[in-house]
Amino acid sequence: MSYKLSDETLDAIAAAGFDVYQNPDKRWQTYALFTDGTRIGYIQNDCGRLHLSTVHIPCRExxxxxxxxxxxxxxxxxxxxxxxxxxxxxxxxxxxxxxxKWPNLETYMRGQISKYEKVREGLAK
Structure with missing residues (x-):
């Protein structure tokens, strides 16, 4: 069973006005980042259940x-x-x-080991 985020989920995020980014490697497509250009969120299919996470600059605490x-x-x-x-x-x-918080998506992407590509363009910006 695959827990890859569905096209319907990715389309819904874009329809809400957010650009959506995923790792191009299908093994890592259980999650995605979404953004309004500045703020960044995270969504994951965790064994068939979607959940959100905040995204901030790593800290020890x-x-x-x-x-x-x-x-x-x-x-x-x-x-x-x-x-x-x-x-x-x-x-x-x-x-x-x-x-x-990260100041914007560009700064976040510069600090990542994983590579991301835009898979959906936000529709209702």
Missing amino acids: CGTGFSLRDDPFALTREGLERAFVTAPNWASGFDRAAVR
């Missing part, structure tokens, strides 16, 4: 982002924008103080 795994969302602009928060409401003040 709280890694590279917060999983929003237990936070239900819709594949709408409002639902997906939840991945743009600095930290979820359950994060401690210590964690919140440590988070530094």
